[in-house]
Amino acid sequence: MTSKERMLTAFRRKKADRVPVCPDISVMVPAKRTGRPFYELFLDGKEHTGWTSETYTKAYVDTVKYFGMDGWYVYGGLKEIRPPGSPEFIETIVPVPDGRLVKRVCRTSAGELKEAEMFFGDEPSWRDEKPIKNLHEDFKRMKYLLGHDSWKWEKAFRDKDRIGDYGVYSPVVAVFQDWWFNNRHGGFEQCFMDFHEEGKFMEGVHEFWMDWSLAYVRALVEARPDEVMFGGSSASLSISSPDLFRRFELPFLRRASKICRDAGVISHLHVCGRSWELVQIVADETDIDVMEPMEEPPGGNVDIAEAKRRVGGKLCIKGNINTFDFMLNATPDQVEAKCKKLIDDAGSDGGFILSTGDQCGRDTPHANLFKMVEVAETYGRY
Amino acid sequence: MDIYQEIASNVEQGYSEKTKKAVERALAEGCPPNDILHRGLITGMNAVAQRFKSGQMFLPEVLAVAGAMKAGMTFVKPLLAGTKHSSFGKVVIGTVRGDMHDIGKNLVAIMLEGAGFEVIDLGTDVRADKFVEAVERERPAIVGMSALLTTTMLHMKGVIEALEQKNLRGDVKIIVGGAPISNNFANEIKADGYARDAGSAADLVRSLLNTDHHGTPL
Numbered sequence: 001m002t003s004k005e006r007m008l009t010a011f012r013r014k015k016a017d018r019v020p021v022c023p024d025i026s027v028m029v030p031a032k033r034t035g036r037p038f039y040e041l042f043l044d045g046k047e048h049t050g051w052t053s054e055t056y057t058k059a060y061v062d063t064v065k066y067f068g069m070d071g072w073y074v075y076g077g078l079k080e081i082r083p084p085g086s087p088e089f090i091e092t093i094v095p096v097p098d099g100r101l102v103k104r105v106c107r108t109s110a111g112e113l114k115e116a117e118m119f120f121g122d123e124p125s126w127r128d129e130k131p132i133k134n135l136h137e138d139f140k141r142m143k144y145l146l147g148h149d150s151w152k153w154e155k156a157f158r159d160k161d162r163i164g165d166y167g168v169y170s171p172v173v174a175v176f177q178d179w180w181f182n183n184r185h186g187g188f189e190q191c192f193m194d195f196h197e198e199g200k201f202m203e204g205v206h207e208f209w210m211d212w213s214l215a216y217v218r219a220l221v222e223a224r225p226d227e228v229m230f231g232g233s234s235a236s237l238s239i240s241s242p243d244l245f246r247r248f249e250l251p252f253l254r255r256a257s258k259i260c261r262d263a264g265v266i267s268h269l270h271v272c273g274r275s276w277e278l279v280q281i282v283a284d285e286t287d288i289d290v291m292e293p294m295e296e297p298p299g300g301n302v303d304i305a306e307a308k309r310r311v312g313g314k315l316c317i318k319g320n321i322n323t324f325d326f327m328l329n330a331t332p333d334q335v336e337a338k339c340k341k342l343i344d345d346a347g348s349d350g351g352f353i354l355s356t357g358d359q360c361g362r363d364t365p366h367a368n369l370f371k372m373v374e375v376a377e378t379y380g381r382y
Numbered sequence: 383m384d385i386y387q388e389i390a391s392n393v394e395q396g397y398s399e400k401t402k403k404a405v406e407r408a409l410a411e412g413c414p415p416n417d418i419l420h421r422g423l424i425t426g427m428n429a430v431a432q433r434f435k436s437g438q439m440f441l442p443e444v445l446a447v448a449g450a451m452k453a454g455m456t457f458v459k460p461l462l463a464g465t466k467h468s469s470f471g472k473v474v475i476g477t478v479r480g481d482m483h484d485i486g487k488n489l490v491a492i493m494l495e496g497a498g499f500e501v502i503d504l505g506t507d508v509r510a511d512k513f514v515e516a517v518e519r520e521r522p523a524i525v526g527m528s529a530l531l532t533t534t535m536l537h538m539k540g541v542i543e544a545l546e547q548k549n550l551r552g553d554v555k556i557i558v559g560g561a562p563i564s565n566n567f568a569n570e571i572k573a574d575g576y577a578r579d580a581g582s583a584a585d586l587v588r589s590l591l592n593t594d595h596h597g598t599p600l
Contacts, residue, residue, distance in 0.1 A: 098480075118482075123533060126482040188485055192442040193449075239485060241440030274437075298578065299561060301437070324562040328532060361532045361562075 002165035003070035008226060011168075011266045011290050011316050013351030019343055019380030020070040021354045021373050022167070022318065023327075024293060027124050028362035029369070030063035031056065039100040039119035043093060049158055050077035050171065057162055064166050067366075068373050070353075071167020074229055076160065078153035078171070078219055087145050089115070101128075108144035111137065122362070130185040135198060139205060142183065146212055153219040160225070168226035170268065173217055173256070176209055176248040177234040188239055195244060210252050217256045220265075227266035227290070230256065238273030238300075245278055250285060257287035266290060272358040276301045283311035292318030295357030299324060305345035308352070317346055318353035321372075323360050332371040339375035347380060354380065385413060386421035389454060393426025396446030398453040405454045415461040419498070423454045427496030434493075435581025441489065448492040469500035471591050474516045474554075475526040476504030478541065481534035486560055489580035490526060497584040499524075510537070510544040517550050524587055527573075529560040538563075539571040555590040559583060 001009070001017045009016035031038050044055040057075045064071035082088070089104040099120040106113040116129035131145075132138040160169045174182065177191065184191050194202050220228050234240060235249050253269065260267035268290040271278055275295065279302065282288050294302040294317055304320050311317075321327060321338055330338070339354055346352040354376050360369070383391070385408045392401040401423075408418050430447045433439040473494050477487045484506045491501045502520050504512060513525060525545070529535040538558055545551040555574040558567070568576035575590055577583040 120480075123480070123531060128482075187488070188441070189445055189488060192445050195442065196446055196449075237440060239441055241442045243440075244442055324532065325564065328562075363532055 003064075003167045004163075004165045004226065007070050007072070007168045007353065008266070010351060010353050011227060011268075013289075013312075013316050015350035015382045018382060019347045019352060019354050019376045021376035021380070022070045022072050023321075023354075023356045023369055023372055024072075024323075024359045025060070025063060025067075025069075025364075025369070026072075026074060026359050027052075027056075029360050029364060030059040031124075032122075032362040033063055033066070034059050037099065037121035038123060038125070039121060042119055042125060043100055043102070048075075049079040049154075050075045054159070057159060061163055061166060064163075067369050068377075069369070071163050072170060073163035073167055074170050074172050074231075076157050076162075076169060076171050076225075078155075078157065078216075078223055081152040081154060082147065086147065089113075089145075106131070106141075106145050108141045110141045110144055113138060113141045113145060127182070130183055132183050133185045135184075135194060135201065143208065149211070151212060151215045151219075153216065154223075156223055157225065170227045170229045171220050171225050172229045172231045173213055173220070175230055175232040175235050176206055176213075176252060177240055177244065178231055179209060179213075180205070181234045188234075191234075192244075195247075206248055210255075213252060214255055214259065217259050221260055221263040225265065227268050228256075228260055229268040229270060230288075232269055232271040233273075235278075236271050236273035237275060237277055242277050242281075245281070250281065253282070253286045253288060257289075260289075261287040268292070273299060274301045276303075276307075279307055279311055279315075283314040288315065290316040290318060292320075292353070293355060293357045294319035296320045296322055298322070299357055304342060308346040312346070312349075312351060316351045316353065318355045320355070320357045323356045323358050323364070327356060327360055327364050327368055330368060332365075332367045335368045335371040336375055339372055340379050343375070343380050350382070385411065386417065386425070389418065389422030390426035390429070393423055393447060393450045393454065394429050396443060396450050398446075398450045401450040402453040402457070405457050409457060409461075415458045416465075418454075419458050419462065423451055423458065424496070424498050427451050427493075431493055431496065431581045431584055435579060441485075444489065444492065448496060451496050470498040470593060471524065471587070472500045472502065472520055472522040473524040473526055473587065474502045474504065474513070474520055474522040475528070476508035476513065476516075477506040477528045477530075478534055478537040479507060479509045480537065481529050481531055482506045483528070483530035483560075486530070486580065487526075487528035490528070490559065490577070490583040493580045493584045494526075494587060497588070499584075499587060510541045513541045514544050514548055514550065517545060517554060518548070522554060523591055524557060525554050526557045526559070526583070528558075529563065532562045535560065535562050535567065538573070542571055542573065557583065557586055557590070 006016040006020045041056045044053045046054045048054045052075045087108040089106045091104045094101045102117045113131040117127045119125045257267040266289045389404045557575045558573045559577045577586045
């Protein structure tokens, strides 16, 4: 089986030739392997549809091949077709001592939106300034930026072949709290204050976002990706709450996962950190097919054996080894023992992908990643 | 339910307006500000800290509670200024150099303020010399450092060394926290304590300063 076939078989909760192995190395490990500053990888000046850059996506695929793991390409998407003259962000790159500061300005007929993102040499970028500062005024401008309706996208993915058979091509749609956090200046505190104190206005924001996001999901499934991933880091219960998940994420996930299910495309929810309280909700109340990374303590609170017992009949599970302590500090022998236990607990009858509880840190020993692959190829053989 | 229980209950439920009104009423009835602070506001906040620590409460709810606490404090704080009840102690807190993550650090600040400590928040990406300057200027009892990245957590040691070089290390207790931090790491860099979450941070500070939930020396 190819890596793509193996992952897709597990997504369908069936047995592949072996347990797929796909530790989350989404940014840090491939970037460090190149030996180049992160800002150089991410600001390559080439057109790329989706987040990151063409240069980075190649570094990711190279790293998948280097470790022999099953790939999970989450960097692509569809290019939006916008009416001529539509407002857009114009960016200026300013060299600063710690890296590159990218300043972006968008002029709409309702006024300017501004944002600034710092790209460092040895870690992922950080947005210093986000566009929505004055809630009501800037959201009006944001609607001009996004367009009010009739959204259109290209019909095909430009980079699907980049991962080819080395893994699955999985465009990402951010869930509402992720999207709001990425656009609202002032951090999570401000976002939660908006939800608490501007409830009615935020219902309107949510409705607009949902129309836009569901239109994008429809366009994605028509372009036939291997799966569609809903990125829900900010819905993690390490940050947010079950109430907010029900209020803002569940209505979207129900409809989006049904669009995928009806089109025969797999849907996938990522919620890192504490997520146990959400697992049953997702299994019972949506058509989501895959949930990950089901993070174990101390970063999360999921017992994967219990998750498999409760929801293994409805969800493919991907996870869940701690990254910021175990993967960094464990010996390969300890990694081997841990992976074997995970396969025993969750992988014996398919529907399981051996992975980490979130993204591996940049200094994760390569020996530990190689060991995960080795265990999947030997102990994980069906 | 007496007025103090009413204040505590309003804080616990995150009702800013009701907390404010109950505090106003308590003051009008002649309740001592110190009792309003301890038996009302802090009692409510302590209950929240326990529920958060045990996983029964979530961050958005804690932020609403912090808002209610602040609303109540706007009336009480000026009346306590300059008295021995104004604060249980001063804490300087910040996320270390190169690290922009502030959620955990902010939550610790909220919990400490709710527990009656004065918090000087230096923000994120704080260099060692800024921590030193703040210690010289503020004379805190505690310095708290946060980091989310394995690369930036190493700067915590630099802050401790900088305080040692300025002969300030003996004046403060140092606490550390953040996802990649462990008790072992705290010991390695010679910090005085490690808290695994924001709820535990207030307990740790109290234990390092040897005080109970109401700031009374043990």
